[in-house]
Amino acid sequence: MGAGGYVCLVLALLGLGFGLYQWYSGRRTLRRLDEMLSAAVDGSFRENAFDESVPSALEAKLARFLNGSASSTRNLEREREVVQTLISDISHQTRTPIANILLYASLLAEGDLPPEQAEQAAVLAQQGEKLSFLIQTLVKASRLETGIFAMDPQVHGVQRLLDAVLIQGRQKARERGLSLTAEPTSAQARFDEKWTAEALYNLVDNALKYTPQGGKVALSVREFELFCAIQVEDNGPGIPEGEQGAIFGRFYRGEAVRDQEGLGIGLYLAREVVTREGGYIRLNSSPGQGSRFSLYLPKE
Known part of the structure; x- marks a missing residue:
């Protein structure tokens, strides 16, 4: 080489x-x-x-x-x-x-x-x-x-939630001259009983707080394939579309209700509870036509 x-x-x-x-x-x-x-x-x-x-x-x-x-x-x-x-x-x-x-x-x-x-x-x-x-x-x-x-979601009958909220809210409804009713249901869902009862009552309390005298607040349940929806419907003043994305924020108060009682933390706490259980809350509302809050709980 x-x-x-x-x-x-x-x-x-x-x-x-x-x-x-x-x-x-x-x-x-x-x-x-x-x-x-x-x-x-x-x-x-x-x-x-x-x-x-x-x-x-x-x-x-x-x-x-x-x-x-x-x-x-x-x-x-x-x-x-x-x-x-x-x-x-x-x-x-x-x-x-x-x-x-x-x-x-x-x-x-x-x-x-x-x-x-x-x-x-x-x-x-x-x-x-x-x-x-x-x-x-x-x-x-x-x-x-x-x-x-710590939350402990288990499968429970939804009627127990409705009963607990009715007992808690009837006195306030009577004092404000409102009707508070709930349709019976046999639906079941997976939730932490104590925390979810508090979240649902926050929605009901919000409706009772802002519905004028003589109005009504009604609870009903709708079942879907994956979720069970508890609906809280009132015939109060409704919520403007521009505020609907902000009402679940901590301490948020709408322009029309700032002179009324309330701290602006109940809806925030309700959403936190339901989200941690794998559910969510949806709002449908128009000014002058009332509001419907739907609390979706997973079935499994």
Whole structure:
């Protein structure tokens, strides 16, 4: 073999060696990238040291990105824990003062007060009840969002939900001069009985709150192949189309009802509960023609 042949052979071997090195380096880089992405998915990613070679530069950039993302996630979790602790502390610290306010307001109302002071005592009791309800609802929403309250959906008869809501809402319906009815049903669905009863009552309470005196609120059930829909229908003022996408937001109050009682959190809590059970809530409404909220619960 001549000198030229040896040169070609050496070059070929060098090319093969370089190719094998590139192949190995590429495999190594892909493996490291896969490991980093897997660690980021399961939340165990931590940034390591990398050399400044070209293949490793990509790893270093991805590592810095994933580390920033993981850090943001950890900060968000810490902030949620702080908020949860704060809400729990507020609930605990305000329980006794609110109870005392309600107690003394009740004692004042039982006394022989002039009309003006009797009205002031009634307002004090009303605002105390409103404050107590607000704090309890915020605690429920916070614990539901953070997973502290575990839900246990099971297959139940839907009639039990309707009965529970009727018992809870009849007194308010009578006080407001409204009709509250429910069609009997033999339907079944999968839901957490306690939480779903509260979600459904929030829909009913919303209807009772805004339906004018002499109106009616009716509950009925429709069965579909995959879902069971509990419908809450009223002949109240209805909801403008421009507000229908926002009414399930926390503390949202429509323009037409801001001067009426309510906190704007009941519909938000109802949607959170039903969504976590695999269901959803649909609204059909037109101004002047009432509203129909349909709570869809999965059958299986």
